[in-house]
Amino acid sequence: MKKILYILNVADGVNSFSLSSILAAQRVGLDFHLAGDFSQTTREKLDEDENKYSIRIHQIDLARSPFSLKNVSAYRQIVELINKEKFDYIHCNTPVGGVLGRLAGMNGRVKKVIYQAHGFHFYKEAPIINWMLYCPVEMFLARITDAIITINSEDYQFALKHMHPRSCIYYVPGVGIELEQWKTQYKLGIRRELGIKHDDFIVLVVGRLENNKNCKTIVEAISKIQTRSVKVVFCGDGEDKQQLQMLAKDLDISDRVLFIGNRTDMNDIYHIADCFVLASFREGLSRSIMEAMAVGLPCVVSDIRGNNDLIDEKGGKLFDPHNSNELAMYLTQIYESIDMRIDMGKHNIKKIEQFSIYTIVEKMIDIYKTQFQ
DSSP states (O other): OOOEEEEEEEESSSSHHHHHHHHHHHHHHHHHEEEEEEEEEHHHHHHHHHHHTTTTTEOOOOHHHHHHHHHHHHHHHHHHHHHHHHHHHEESSSHHHHHHHHHHHTTTTTTTTEEEESSSSSSSTOOOHHHHOOOOOHHGGGOOOOOOESSSHHHHHHHHHHHHSSSSEEEEOOBBBOOGGGOOOOTHHHHHTOOOOTTTTTEEEEEEEEEEEEHHHHHHHHTOOOTTTEEEESOOOOOHHHHHHHHHTTOOOOEEEEEOOSSOOHHHHHHHEEEEEOOOOOOOSSSSHHHHHHHHHEEESSSHHHHHHHHOOTTEEEEEEEEEEHHHHHHHHHHHHHHHHHHHHHHHHHGGGGGGGHHHHHHHHHHHHHHHO
8 A cells, every 4th residue: 555644733633634635545545644743732642543544643843933943853754754654655734844845755755745835925915025035945845846735716826827837736725624513503501601792793703812813903993883782702812812902901892802712612602603703914724714604604804815715795895904994894784784694604604615625535536646646
């Protein structure tokens, strides 16, 4: 049986990034090996994943930062693993995993190497420094890459036009979402547990509280909506939490801005919401938007790469992430129209079927068959 090495970055085992590729590889008869930094999880969890999915998991001491010297050691570990296991193919992900995996694959004379870009660090609105640092590296590595998988239309068009012709370019819309888990019964009374009134209009934000997620603009938008029953719930944690709390206090809307931290009951949390918002400056293809769509929420999201692949005028609104007035206007429109909310939710439930894990698995099977025949 031929072997494939799937390289990600930091993870706690099999996750949404790797699952579709595991299922696809097994459908085409490949022995699947998963490599990444699993130091934050337990060996018991990894053993459980190995048995559940019939795979092998390997610890590689990767660092998230591409500038960390730790990745020099990680590169050596990948080379040693390739030499030991004699992999036929590599499928690498993330900027760090993508660089190390492709270089190690060349060193180990691996037959075929695929790189899956979950959002190039250079894009239309990116700072010039991103273009100067990351674009030349990606253009060079394309020369030793047999296939590049992009997950949004902007990256796909760029790769088609500018990457080395040696690389086959594919478009696969994300890593897939398991739609059934978002259709299950949610816990009644969750609003009451969080101190939310039955007639409050809840704007939900899911993700890290960091600069790129641009939560400041969301708080400012809420302050510009006169109806005090419109509230925002931030689900997640991060370095910007205290700053956002201070901003809400300064704007006299502390009672309308709730921070509930990281949660394990996301199905329940999505179901307390009336609308979903994402104001990011940069995304590849947001999983939180897809989850909100699967639940049937209208989505108001920043008009950037990836977001505008998912959301159109039938499923929500696209806004300038620098413009809190525009965001406030769209939220007000959705708040004031129950019919609009219902129609947008129905559209999103239908559209998200294009991004289901079953659809993605079939696309990955086609790519594996084409590349590894």
